[in-house]
Amino acid sequence: MEVTDAATLAAIFEGLGLAGWFRYEKYRTTFRLPASLAWARGLLIELDETPIGTYVELEGPAGAIDRAAAELGYSKRDYVLKNYLTLYVEECRRKGVEPVHMLFS
Numbered sequence: 001m002e003v004t005d006a007a008t009l010a011a012i013f014e015g016l017g018l019a020g021w022f023r024y025e026k027y028r029t030t031f032r033l034p035a036s037l038a039w040a041r042g043l044l045i046e047l048d049e050t051p052i053g054t055y056v057e058l059e060g061p062a063g064a065i066d067r068a069a070a071e072l073g074y075s076k077r078d079y080v081l082k083n084y085l086t087l088y089v090e091e092c093r094r095k096g097v098e099p100v101h102m103l104f105s
Helices: 006-015 062-071 084-095
Strands: 027-031 044-050 053-059
Touching (some): 053 062
Antiparallel strands (some): 027 044, 044 053
C-alpha cells in the first residue's frame, strides 16, 4: 500500500487509539538479479543506509537468499537477524546514550 499523506494516516491511527513510540529513517535502494536467473525469482536485494550503518537486506525465498548471500561472499553465520529497533538500541548502549528515535542528523 502506498501512503501519500503520512500526517493523515498518523491522525487516523491516533483516532483508533494508537500512539507512535519509535521512528526511524533509512534510504533504500532495491536491486533485482536478471530475470534469466530462475533461482533468483522473487528475490529482492535491498541496500539500506541508516543512521547506524549500511545493511544489505535479502528478501525472498530462503533458497534464493542463501544462494545470493553466497554469491556476495557471505555465509549464514554472517546473517544479522535483528530488526532495526534492536540494532539501534544496541548501538545506543555501546555509545552510552539514551535511545529515542533513529534519525539522521
